[in-house]
Amino acid sequence: MSYVKGLKCRECGRSYPKEALFVCEWCFGPLEVAYDYEAIKKNFSKKLLETRVPNMWRYKELLSIDGEPLCGSTSGFTPLFEAKNLARSLGIKKCYIKDDSVNHPTLSFKDRVVAVALSKAKEFGFRTVACASTGNLANAVAAHSRYSGFDCYVFVPFDLETSKILSSLIYGVNLVAVEGNYDEVNRLCAEIAMNFHWAFVNVNLRPYYAEGSKTYGFEIAEQLGFRSPQNIVIPAASGSLVTKIYKGFEEFSQLGLIPEFKTRFFLAQAEGCAPIVKAFRENSNIIKPVKPKTIAKSIAIGNPADGVYALEIAKKTKGFAEAVSDEEIIEGIKLLAETEGVFTETAGGATVAVTKKLLENGILAKEEEVVICITGNGLKTQESVQNHLKPVIRIKPSLEEFKRELKGGV
Ligand SMILES: Cc1ncc(COP(=O)(O)O)c(C=O)c1O
Ligand SMILES: [Zn+2]
Numbered sequence: 001m002s003y004v005k006g007l008k009c010r011e012c013g014r015s016y017p018k019e020a021l022f023v024c025e026w027c028f029g030p031l032e033v034a035y036d037y038e039a040i041k042k043n044f045s046k047k048l049l050e051t052r053v054p055n056m057w058r059y060k061e062l063l064s065i066d067g068e069p070l071c072g073s074t075s076g077f078t079p080l081f082e083a084k085n086l087a088r089s090l091g092i093k094k095c096y097i098k099d100d101s102v103n104h105p106t107l108s109f110k111d112r113v114v115a116v117a118l119s120k121a122k123e124f125g126f127r128t129v130a131c132a133s134t135g136n137l138a139n140a141v142a143a144h145s146r147y148s149g150f151d152c153y154v155f156v157p158f159d160l161e162t163s164k165i166l167s168s169l170i171y172g173v174n175l176v177a178v179e180g181n182y183d184e185v186n187r188l189c190a191e192i193a194m195n196f197h198w199a200f201v202n203v204n205l206r207p208y209y210a211e212g213s214k215t216y217g218f219e220i221a222e223q224l225g226f227r228s229p230q231n232i233v234i235p236a237a238s239g240s241l242v243t244k245i246y247k248g249f250e251e252f253s254q255l256g257l258i259p260e261f262k263t264r265f266f267l268a269q270a271e272g273c274a275p276i277v278k279a280f281r282e283n284s285n286i287i288k289p290v291k292p293k294t295i296a297k298s299i300a301i302g303n304p305a306d307g308v309y310a311l312e313i314a315k316k317t318k319g320f321a322e323a324v325s326d327e328e329i330i331e332g333i334k335l336l337a338e339t340e341g342v343f344t345e346t347a348g349g350a351t352v353a354v355t356k357k358l359l360e361n362g363i364l365a366k367e368e369e370v371v372i373c374i375t376g377n378g379l380k381t382q383e384s385v386q387n388h389l390k391p392v393i394r395i396k397p398s399l400e401e402f403k404r405e406l407k408g409g410v
Contacts, residue, residue: 002066003040007031007207010309018066020124020199022206030305031207033064041255046226056112056215062251063215064208065119071144072115074104076215080223083372085339086352090359094369096229097336098220100376101344106143106167107377108136108298108345109241113212114144117201120208126199127151132189133202134182134237134298135164136376141201142171153198155185160297163380181292183303202238206305213241217248220371221258228252228261231370233355235347236267236276236321237299239310241375246313265313266364267321268354270294270329270346276307280314280321287311295326295384296346298376320363324353330388332356333378343378351375 007016011029022031044061052058056076057069079099087095100109114137121129128151131141138154145152152173156165157180168175178185186203193200201209221228228249234242242265252258269277272294279287287307292300304310314321324332329346332353337343344352355372358364378385395401 005034008034064211070119075111096371106139109375110136110140114140116212117209121199128198132186139167142168142173213244214248217245228263229371230368233266237301239306242310265317265319268351269323270296271323273300274323277321277323328353345376345381348374
């Protein structure tokens with residue numbers, strides 16, 4: 001039973017059939033999946049959720065597939081926990097971490113989008129899956145493609161972190177390192193998609209793929225006891241995650257699962273790649289592409305596909321878009337690790353650092369609550385922090401030597 005009616009243009013509203021399409025041929029607007037909410041309302045409830053196992057497919061009525069899921073049975077339902085030490089350190093009343101640094105199997109929120117995209121790719125009859133990626137997406141496409149039996153090509157910028165490269169190669173897939181930045185990789189992939197009958201998860205399957213990010217928002221609402229938070233801070237690269245968390249809260253509200261939501265959305269970017277923040281600061285609706293230069297490579301997208309929509313959400317929810325320097329990102333990674341024992345990657349460092357900055361500037365209210373979105377794992381971006389940590393204490397296996405070190409003030 002599928003509740004997917006078809007695709008709909010976000011700009012002009014024209015309808016399209018359920019095919020591997022992603023752009024409106026009339027106005028070039030992006031296509032989005034449209035659902036039959038009346039029918040979903042009759043069949044989807046909190047009671048039904050109680051019977052479901054804790055993975056991302058517990059919300060399958062609100063996801064963009066027609067049949068049963070192909071993969072992702074271990075993805076999603078990651079911890080949402082109250083971060084008391086971090087809250088104390090930041091001086092905010094209540095702070096929650098939604099922790100996709102431990103999402104299964106590839107340690108980022110991208111396992112969610114890929115599980116949906118590959119399930120859809122199978123329905124469409126594709127044999128080969130591919131993606132343009134800043135690293136995490138490639139890891140997820142690589143892992144899920146093996147499990148699901150697809151041939152796989154992942155395209156990334158050549159200068160990614162070692163672990164992001166290795167975490168794709170380990171699956172035995174074809175990794176193409178393009179001598180350019182993400183935006184150049186993406187442009188190349190759009191061209192390849194027109195020449196090869198491949199499912200590029202974030203190009204020709206983008207409308208279906210992006211829906212997977214809604215599960216991150218559904219889970220936050222469910223784990224808070226079926227309500228949306230007062231404030232949420234989200235890292236933004238293409239801006240898709242921001243728009244889909246918003247759509248997730250909107251759908252839950254429309255279905256009566258949560259009260260009308262008033263969450264304020266705060267976007268986090270790195271100063272070295274902050275096209276959305278720049279438009280926000282200039283009070284402009286136009287996002288001018290930038291050339292990325294930051295250690296936060298996973299969110300280094302200079303020409304964000306969903307940037308205008310993410311920007312619109314920050315504005316209409318009375319949120320904000322803010323950026324931080326690479327130094328602040330490193331401090332953000334360390335702060336989360338030292339307070340909560342969570343090792344996040346650079347995107348998470350940016351999110352924590354932006355939260356801190358917004359609190360210091362009085363933009364986020366200290367007497368309110370905030371959910372901080374941690375979307376990836378620090379083991380994949382070790383280069384960013386390796387020269388910013390305490391030195392290792394190296395000793396001979398001798399008690400005397402250890403005591404000497406201790407006296408030395410270690
Ligand atoms: C860890 C991490 N967080 C956040 C994002 C941003 O995602 P989006 O492109 O949906 O804005 C990415 C994108 O690759 C990512 O890898
Ligand atoms: Zn259109």
